[in-house]
Amino acid sequence: MAQEISIEDFVRTCYQCGICSGACPKAVVKEGFLPRKMVHEMITGNAERELASDDAWDCLTCMNCQKKCPMKVDFVNMVRESRRAGKSSGGKIAHENTLGMDFYNILKNANVTPRRKKFLAKDTKTDENSDVLYFMGCVSYFDIIFKDDVGFEGMDIADNTIRLLNAVGVEPAVLDEEKCCGHDQYWRGDTETFEEFAKHNAAFLKKYKTIVTACPECYRTLGVEYKERLGIDLNVLHISEFLAEKISKIENSEPKKVTFHDSCRLGRFMDVYDAPRELLKKAGHDVLEMDKTKEEALCCGVSAFVNCDDENKKIRQRKMQDAVETGAEIMVTPCPKCQIHLKCLQSDKSADGYDIKIVDLTTLLAENIKGIKIDSKKEDNKERE
C-alpha cells in the first residue's frame, strides 16, 4: 500500500511558511540546507532534481521541523523515501568498514545465529520462559567496535537493564536469535533488508507479552515501523516507561546534578519525555534542563550513521555546550547511539574537552540498585483487577 504513495504526497500540504527551516539544527551549520527549499522543489515539479541532490542525506531525520510544522507535513518520511529512491549517491555511512553492507549481509543470513548471552555479566538473571523479553539490539556489536575507540560502554547498558529488571522482580528473556531491528537500514532507505530483519524477529517476538528495550531506535522500530509497514503488532515499552510504573522510590545517598538529553527517537518520535525524568527524580537526582529541551532538544548530530562530517560535529558541539552550561556534572542519555556520537566528540583531541560525564540512563539508575523500592500498592491493585 505504501508503494502507491509518491514521495511528493508526504509534503503536499506545505504552504511554505518556513518554520521548518528555522527549527532545523542542520540549517544553522550548513549553508544552503533548508527544509523549506527541499519541500518547495518537491511540490513544484522539480522532484527529480531534488532527488538527485544530496539534501536528503544531509538531513538528520531528527523531526525538529516536523514538530513545529503547522500543516503536519511528514518531512522525515519524505526524506526516507527520497533516500530509498536511490537517485542520489550522497549517502556516506560513517564507520562503513565495520558497519557497512557486509556486516549486515552476514547478520541477515538465515544460517547465522548471533551470540549475545555469553557477553552478559554473570550476576544478571534471565529466564527463557518469561513473559517479558529484553530486546538488546546492537549494543553488543557497538561495544566491541567503539569501546576502545571512544569509551562506549555498550554491554554495561545491557547488563544494567537486566539488573534493573531483576530488581523489580522481572527475569527477562534474552534471545540469541534476535537480529538487528533494522532501524538503520530503514532510515538509509534499504527497506528490503529492514523487512528481512523484521520478518525474522517477528517470528520470535510475537510469543512475548511485553518487549522491553533500552534503545529508543529499537523502541520506535519495533513499536511503530513493524506495525505500520508489516502489520506486526507488538507491545513494546522503553525501559524508562516500564520502570517508572513499578518503582516508587530509589534510595540514594549521593544525589547528583544531572541533565537529560532527549534523543530524537524517544522524544519527538515516541513522545516519551516524562518517564526518564520521573525516574531520575525518584532516585533523588537534581534534573537540570538544557536551554533547548524536550520537543526542541538538539539532536546528537547523526542518525543511522549517515553522513557524519564537520557540520554534524558543530551540532554536537552546540549540544555539549548546552549540557555544560546547565552546570550539571552528568549528561544522561537514553540512547546508546547518542552516547557513541557524543563520546566521539569528547575523545576528539581537537575538541575543547567539554567536561561533562556522559552516562546511560540505565547505568546511572543501577548505581543505586539496592535502594530500589517497588510500588507495592500498584502491584496489589493490578492483582485485584
Add this chain to the structure above:
Amino acid sequence: MEREPNIVVFACNWCSYAGADLAGVSRIQYPPTVRLIRVMCSGRFDPDFALRAFAKGADGVLVMGCHPGDCHYVEGNLKAEVKVNMTAKLLDAVGIDPERFRLEWVSAGEGSRFASIVKEFTLTLKKLGPSPLLATPNVQKSSIAEREQVETGGS
C-alpha cells in the same frame, strides 16, 4: 571427494608474501586451499576485508604479517593486531566461529612455517566444516519450524 575449504590470506608484502614465495621455490608441499592477497603491510588489514570475505563465501581468513619488531613500517603489524582482535570479537558476536579467523606472524625466511600454518589451518577448518553462511537455508528454517511445533504443542 572431500570438500576443500576456501581460505583468504592477507599477506604483507615484505615478510609473509615473501615467506609464501620461499615455500613455493623451496617446493614445500601445502594444501591448495589458500588464495593469497598481497597487502603492503598487515596494518592495511581492515575489518571489512574479513567481513566481506566471509560474506562472499570464504571458510576462513588468515592475516599474515612480520613478527613484532620486524615491521617494515615500524608498527603496522601492531596496529593490525588491534584490528584483528576487534574483528575476531565482532565475528564471534555475529555468529561466526572466531577460530575461522586468525593472525599469524611469518617472516620472509619462514617458508616452512607458512606451509605448516596453512596445513594446520586447513585441518582446523575441515573439522569445523563449511562456513555457516554457506549452509542451505532450508535446514535452518525447518529446524525453526520444528521447534515452534514443539513449543506450541507443549503449551
